[in-house]
Amino acid sequence: MTTTYAEGQLNALIRTAVDGIISIDARGIVNLYNPACQGIFGWSEADVLGRNISMLMPARYAEHHDDFIIRYLNTGDARIIGIGREVEGLRKDGSEFPMDLSVGEFEHEGERRFVGIIRDLTERVAAERRLREIQSQLSHMSRVSAVAEMGSSLAHELNQPLTAISLFLTASERALATDPDKARAMFARAEAECQRAGDIVRRIRQMVERGDDERKVIDLVEIIMGAAELCSVAEAGGRSSIDLSGLTDQTVEIYADPTQIRQVMVNLIKNAIDATQNLDMPRIRVRMEVENPKCVTVEVEDNGPGIDPAFRHRLFSPFVTSKEHGLGIGLSICHTIAESHGGSLDLIEDRNETRLPGAIFRLRLPLE
Known part of the structure; x- marks a missing residue:
């Protein structure tokens, strides 16, 4: 034919x-x-x-x-x-x-x-897996770097409850024979300080643990509160006022990697603290809003000097930093984390009378 x-x-x-x-x-x-x-x-x-x-x-x-x-x-x-x-x-x-x-x-x-x-798709999937591994390694390095920058303050803050524990136990031992009620009260205070020290160590471990991209349903409010607590503990002098009243009282659940979202929040709050450290009345505010049934936004704002215009157009590029000893990968990795979760991280330019005059970063994440 x-x-x-x-x-x-x-x-x-x-x-x-x-x-x-x-x-x-x-x-x-x-x-x-x-x-x-x-x-x-x-x-x-x-x-x-x-x-x-x-x-x-x-x-x-x-x-x-x-x-x-x-x-x-x-x-x-x-x-x-x-x-x-x-x-x-x-x-x-x-x-x-x-x-x-x-x-x-x-x-x-x-x-x-x-x-x-x-x-x-074998080669493409292998390349994507390798890219995720590299991103995970960079993300881990960024977390370790952030904790290292806060290291001396964290060590000082951890030493306080340990010192208090020693003092309370010594006082308890002295009072045990003559005043058992006082001794029990001292033991209770020592136990509370143990809990405080344990919480500090747990926050540090959450930041520096290696981990892979392990996504699950998490409470976003709890993640933000924990990040703010770690940053407050690490801040030398504790001068900045972190206003968390903008967080909703209800549970806001998202499907995400808790370590990565915690890293984003620690980075944003820590940057705000650094930007306001030389002010007489430093202020930082964290707001959260459920925009619609599919999206939640978190904004971190401060009353610092804002972002230098020379850095704005490449703010989320790697190795760009205005800090003397910074690696310049923090915001870049946070931007990547937000996008990998189907969200975004942006510097907000619009202003109104309700906002603080410094930098405003907006993290947007899907609720589903």
Whole structure:
């Protein structure tokens, strides 16, 4: 039979395509399997033609595939046809791999058929995983750097409850024989100081722990309060007033990595403290607002000198800092964290009489 120009052209395209192209009939039997598929799956064309497409799928997909086709033919309920999605394929050696699958439908001699275009995503997924690992390492380095900057103040603050514990225990021992009630009161105060010291250590551990991107449902208010507490503890002299009255009393839950969101809040609050440290009456305010059922915003503002115009256009670029000993990666990483959570971090320029005159940073996060 003579091949038409269009048929020859189509055959050449299928044979030279870098993406895998497979065609099946309504029973799931493969009748087209181009050379790119052999490179992707490891099976030759002779191995696959005439067999069910399920041989190229992990068992959890294969056992239901024929039912999917039957349901679609009977009801028109398309789960993947005309949409495309990322799924897992099965190679000849039994290994699974991520792939992008787009499925179309056509009719040949009155029979319904399906064609799929497959792109191997193994390298892309590996590159994304490596990028996440690098971002995680930078994020951890930034947290360690922030705690290191607060190190002397944290050590001083931790030493206070430890000293108090020693004094209370000594006083308790002296009073134990002559005044048991006083001794019990001293023991209670020592216990409270132990709790205080433990809280400080716990806040530090939360900041410097390595961790991966472990997302779960968290209370955003609790994260903000904890970040503010750590920054207040670390501040030498405790001069700044952090106004948290703008936080809602209700629980605001988001799906996020608690370590990363805590890092963003510590960075923003710590920057505000640094910006106001030389003022006679330093002020910092944290506000939160649920904008709509899908979004919550947190704003950190201060009455410092604001952001130097020379830095504003590259404020979130890495290694840009106005601090003498800063690494310049804090805001850059915070910006990346916000975006990786489907949100944003911005410097707010608009002003009104209710805002403090310094810098205003707005963190926006999805509630879902």
